Amino acid sequence: MGWRVVLGRTAWSSYTYERPEGDALKLLGSVSKGAQVGALAMTAEGEYVQVVGDHLVSLKTKDIAKAIANAPKESNRNFLRETPPWLEARKDSPVPVVIVKKRRVAVMP
Secondary structure (H helix, E strand, O other), X not given: OOOEEEEOXXXXXXXXXXXXXXXXXXXXXXXXXXXXXXXXXXXXXXXXXXXXXXXXXXXXXXXXXXXXXXXXXXXXXXXXOOOOHHHOOOOOOOOXXXXXXXXXXXXXX
16 A cells, blocks of 8 residues: 555645745645655655644655656646635624523422
């Protein structure tokens, strides 16, 4: 069983946050193998790492390069930069209404 790679922003956004411009990590997608899951990133040195939050785990470049070659490619480049709809805050949602009811008390005869 080898590494499974899914490319794109929606794949890595579940495991880590977006890095600022000029950061040493370039986020590519997600990577998984058994119980190991996380975002796939490439360092400035060209090494592949698995990212979960801020925790980095080095990966074998040969194995990951093979998995990336077999990964489905994203055809729309703008899709990689979009924020998924479920991560955006809704501005048109109403304020929740909370109703506190009195507790019933059992009366013993």
